[in-house]
Amino acid sequence: MIPQSYEEWRHCITVICDQPLTRPFIEARIRALNTPTDHMTAKFVQLYGDEQRARTLDWFERAKREL
Known part of the structure; x- marks a missing residue:
C-alpha cells in the first residue's frame, strides 16, 4: 500500500512499522530524501517515483512542524 494522504502515511509509520516520529528520525529522513545520491x-524513487518522494518529504516536514 502506498499512502495517499498524510494520515495514511503517519499510520503506516507509527502503527504498522511501530516507528516513533522523533525529531532525530524525522531530520535524518528529511536529509536523506533531499539527497538524490x-x-x-535512489531506491525509493526507483520504486515509487519522484512525485511520491516529494510527497513523503512534505509529510516528514509536516510531522516535524507538529512536534
Missing part, C-alpha cells in the same frame, strides 16, 4: 532515496 542517498542509496535508500
